[in-house]
Amino acid sequence: MAAAAMAQKVLVPCSSSSSCGKVQFSPSRVHTQAIAFGGELSQSSSRKNKSLALKAVAGETSAPVTAKSGHEILLFDALREGLEEEMARDPTVCVMGEDVGHYGGSYKVTKGLAEKFGDLRVLDTPICENSFTGMGIGAAMTGLRTVVEGMNMGFLLLAYNQISNNAGMLHYTSGGQFKIPVVIRGPGGVGKQLGAEHSQRLESYFQSVPGLQMVACSTPYNAKGLMKAAIRSDNPVILYEHVLLYNLKERIPDEEYVLCLEEAELVRPGKDITILTYSRMRHFVLQAAKTLVERGYDPEIIDIRSLKPFDLFTIGNSIKKTHKVLIVEECMRTGGIGASLRAAIVDNFWDFLDGRPECLSSQDVPTPYAATLEDATVVQPAQIIVKVEQMLQGLI
């Protein structure tokens, strides 16, 4: 996918520990595309003379980059690489979950780690999500940095009590005495015919819990960077992976990099409309963007990445430019990330909006297994195209 994800310089998190309320940019952290976009904005007259955007995805960087730099990797392997680097760097980092040890994980994210770091640091647990999540929280409170893997995010509903009442709360209720640097991660989202219980969107349920941070990865590049950032964070972080994105391939830097947990990713700069999305829907939006670009539209696509808190700085800058916003999400219509994001946009950027913020979400039904029904439950690229056209033609 996006080759522009290759940064020229080492990226560092905007703050070394807990979340900053406002994202602070330093020049080295901005993708080169964003720099290009910033330059154009200052010359409004050039807009008329500008030729139509040709590329749906952000293009190659202008600086010379040899084809050999960086390495190609699949998303699950990028997660593994990030985890391995953090485990090598910090001996207090450990992993626990079902089948993570000698089996290497159901999605191979922990493959080889038990052999390298021992089966105590990569711990196979019996089947009890509430217990091993609670165990991870307890270990984190006493000095370890635990990574709890849910075999499927949906199973972490069993651990909701621990995540909400303990991980989210204990730092606060203890008056700041105990911190819980736990990372809770696993595959979620609607897969390919996995049935309703394996197609949950937990970000919808957890977004309300105070004390938690939530990020969603969508490419090998951001997967590795977010994994590292999450482990280094002193807050409990939930890292949402998508069950269908594990085999996504991308070229990522060889040098070490860590992304900012609270930052959104500008995927494609544009002028006409702001499309906010995350996880698998990012790729659907890009697919739709190909058609939209052919038809002469210029969408700005932002992968929000940080689901809690929202990066309103990046989002706001975009809305101030385009005045129209469409959210494309996989959560259900009721009570999802889209619902919250809409409220936040209305609260903060009302004066900059030409129309109401629109949202494409999944249906409010348990995800059915039959392929035709399942496809109709989630947003499809065709719907994105129709919606954007309607919005840009002033039909809604």
Added chain:
Amino acid sequence: MGLLPLLLRGAPKRFLRASGSYRSLYESNSRRRRHGTDAAAADQAVNSRADHRPDDQMLDFPGAKAAFTSRMEFISPNAAEAVPCFRILDDLGRALDGSDIPEVDSSLAVKMYHTMVRLQTFDSIFYEAQRQGRISFYLTNIGEEALNVASAAALTKDDVVFPQYREHGVLMWRGFTLDEFANQCFSNEAGHGKGRQMPIHYGSEKLNYFTISSPIATQLPHAVGAAYGLKMDRKNACAVTYFGDGGSSEGDFHAACNFAAVLEAPVLFVCRNNGYAISTPACEQYKGDGIVVRGRGYGMTSIRVDGNDALAVFKAVSAARKLAVEQSKPVLIEAMTYRVGHHSTSDDSTKYRSGEEIAHWRSVRDPVLRFRRWLESNAWWSVEDEKELRGAARKEVISAMNQAEKKNKPPLSELFTDVYDTLPRNLLEQEATLRDTVSKNPPSLAPH
């Protein structure tokens, strides 16, 4: 005993200083404290109690009734011997000396065998179908056919079954047809689940087999709830729930067992201890002597049985059912068996166990073959019968598969139904929007 009520009514602390047991007695009744006139009586009570020899003093904490001991002795983590495993037939299908063969006549035995063979055939053909891409997922019962069928045969149609997911044989015994199985696997419009669940997630209200839900052990508390209902209605029926060795680690297992025992619910907990939970072997799942010993921890009758011995399973489940229904008590049955197949089509178990181990259990320790040997020894089965049955079963299964594959998938109108009893406004809106989208979009823009 006459003085005990005085003690229980409470007395000022200074009269009850003797030892911890008295103190806690006092504290638990502190809200009924009295002063003055009871003091002397309490004093007398304490003294008379102190007159008793220490050995006669019984623990009367609310939490337990036991004798005291002056020897500090920890209970070792495991008993000297593991709980023995009940079996009737040996590995070659011969009745063991002194065993009490249950009343299984030829027609019942042959019916059981038919079902086991049909299950085995269905499993192998549908597993291959998944490998060929005809269905997206499948999960087999291989190695557990005897446990499935024999336990089902010991139940009545009124007993409600709460399965995990590896109990298709129970449903097959009850009368779910091959067509019904196939329709569900192909998620076509004829399936009872209306195409909403993954393959093998069967359910049949008619046959009292509750729709399978993937998360582990969630069905255990359900079974207790159902048993509670049966008890209230005074039905001649019990609830039966199945789970694996892995499932016994879930919190729901503990909660369900404890509740069933405390509430005296007529439920059978059947643990299929097949040695593996995906890749986790039983030795990494628990450190105690399996699941059967936990029964005592909950105050529940329990038994360990050879799950690959159809007769032993039949006998044990029959007896357990009788106890549950007549005395309204739960029973824990740990059936030892082996998961010959992979966890599912998403697993390759050669990654964590040897091919030789799998082959051994598939061939030499096949429970279906073992039962067949017993049938043959009774002259109830022959080589010709076997050939005929295997051929017929194969044909029937393939035919059911082909029929199911051809049927249509459920229509979009079934996407929003059954979320609630009637469609609320938001779902009506979503359906309207969806129909609009579908009608406006040419097939070329359809999703991959």
